[in-house]
Amino acid sequence: MxxxxxxxxxxxxxxxxxxxxxxxxxxxxxxxxxxxxxxxxxxxxxxxxxxxxxxxxxxxxxxxxxxxxxxxxxxxxxMAIVFQTFNLFPHMTAWENVALAPRVVHGLPAGQARQRAGDLLRRVGLDRFADAYPDRLSGGQQQRVAIARALAVRPxxxxxxxxxxxxxxxxxxxxxxxxxxxxxxxxxxxxxxxxxxxxxxxxxxxxxxxxxxxxxxxxxxxxxxxxxxxxxxxxxxxxxxxxxxx
Known part of the structure; x- marks a missing residue:
């Protein structure tokens, strides 16, 4: 700046x-x-x-x-930004939230996007919650999903x-x-x-x-x-x- x-x-x-x-x-x-x-x-x-x-x-x-x-x-x-509020898509599971941008914005094939999402959820300790929707996660878990989502685009x-x-x-x-x-x-x-x-x-x-x-x-x-x-x-x-x- x-x-x-x-x-x-x-x-x-x-x-x-x-x-x-x-x-x-x-x-x-x-x-x-x-x-x-x-x-x-x-x-x-x-x-x-x-x-x-x-x-x-x-x-x-x-x-x-x-x-x-x-x-x-x-x-x-x-670049990727993580906000104060988690801003996860409520109708998508944790892995779907993480995989969305690599697939839609960066053109990663769906299978690879899911694999990357799974790897990142494992990294943030949430692999067993991959199929959970945001309203089933605590605030800390939602924020960890948001961090995984940001890292998914390899900023x-x-x-x-x-x-x-x-x-x-x-x-x-x-x-x-x-x-x-x-x-x-x-x-x-x-x-x-x-x-x-x-x-x-x-x-x-x-x-x-x-x-x-x-x-x-x-x-x-x-x-x-x-x-x-x-x-x-x-x-x-x-x-x-x-x-x-x-």
Missing amino acids: RGVVKRYGAATVLDRVDLAVAEHQVVAVIGASGSGKSTLLRCVDLLEDIDDGQLLLDGVDVSDPRLGAAATAAAQRR RLLLLDEITSALDPELVGEVLTIVREVARDGMTILMATHEMGFAKQVADVVCFLDGGRVLEAGPPEQVLGDPEHERTRAFLARVIAAGRLG
Whole structure:
């Protein structure tokens, strides 16, 4: 992201954001509610048009409107996003949810798509629930299916938008364990999170977003342990008081 600006009417939600994610790197974006974290991820995934700046994927500005809809769709096929809510198709089983995009969007033959879905459900510990519909799964299980669905398209970049915020506390750990394993395998990840302890464990870089601006970025031990900016220190003090630093 180079100088990215996003406005909704008179409100500037992202204000000249500069942010880089290297291959195989995990970058965690932290900040208070309303700081722009979710909007940032939606802009990266081209779900929102930006008002200024550039979004570069492998050196190509995929936000350039002159590239056209086909180029935008091609860029989106190289990324995958997991939202706060699971957004599974309720009329499809777990394996059907996971197999859909590889088959329909990426043209994978049905048999191979099902095989890939089965392998991924096994990876996230849900192979015995492959034929279950979402309403038969817990929130943590649904979110693990959503992660498997994102991984099924073999994305260049995996985007995670506060993926534990809708879960009961006892279900958070099972989802974070899967993300930790995916990160360990070398997946390139950009995630917005309020789980500071988790960010400290898995992220290569932590960015503090405040009022739509990146106020501070660096290694987790520096940003979370010895922040330079007063606003970062104030935010982390509130996090510690809430017991979320870990």
